[in-house]
Amino acid sequence: MKKLNFLVILLAMSIIACKSEKKETIVEEEIEEIVESEVVTPKKVTMQLASKSDSNVTGNIVFTEENGNVSMTAVMTGLESGEHAIHIHASSDCSSPDGKSAGGHWNPTNTPHGKWGAAEGYHKGDIGNFTADESGNATVSFSTDEWCIGCGDDTKDILGKGVIVHAGADDFTSQPSGAAGARVSCAGIIE
Structure with missing residues (x-):
């Protein structure tokens, strides 16, 4: 039972870590898009x-x-x-x-x-x-x-x-x- 609880906790932590990485990647991509679309002043x-x-x-x-x-x-x-x-x-x-x-x-x-x-x-x-x-x-x-x-x-x-x-x-x-x-x-x- 302890092994099962440990595996569930480990699985939950992995899921949270993946979601966090995915959010960071999305935020980085959004920042890159904003930088690439800078307005050029005449x-x-x-x-x-x-x-x-x-x-x-x-x-x-x-x-x-x-x-x-x-x-x-x-x-x-x-x-x-x-x-x-x-x-x-x-x-x-x-x-x-x-x-x-x-x-x-x-x-x-x-x-x-x-x-x-x-x-x-x-x-x-x-x-x-x-x-x-x-x-x-x-x-x-x-x-x-x-x-x-x-x-x-x-x-x-x-x-x-x-x-x-x-x-x-x-x-x-x-x-x-x-x-x-x-x-x-x-x-x-x-x-």
Whole structure:
């Protein structure tokens, strides 16, 4: 009888130990699933546009990278009503009064200047034209998979570049910059 009681107790302890191990294994699997499904935060760079060439053009720009696309939203005030060009330039240096310290258009693939997406070619900085309303306000939205933020790819990485807003419209044909006129605002794309 003592042997039977001992066997029953031993069997009960084995069952409890197995259930405990099974619970621990399930908990570990749940933790692994939670860790694997971490949310990736989009990369974001926000900058302020500074007036250049004795203009009153200011505003802000936000670049956001998510799922392989970079979107840009620029909100500007102080513009002359009508069409203006906006481009990414080679440098984030906005120190000169005329904005020329930002260099020429960002053109890492050495293609001719043109309208974004044109078969004849375009610079990676050739964003294009936008229209300011009668109060001098404008918003520009643009999105592409041809840019990245801080990825290190010289043909895609916009960090260290500058955004220039021009007094006039881009004609998409004049080389190397589209004859868009004076640089009326500048912002460096820096973290």
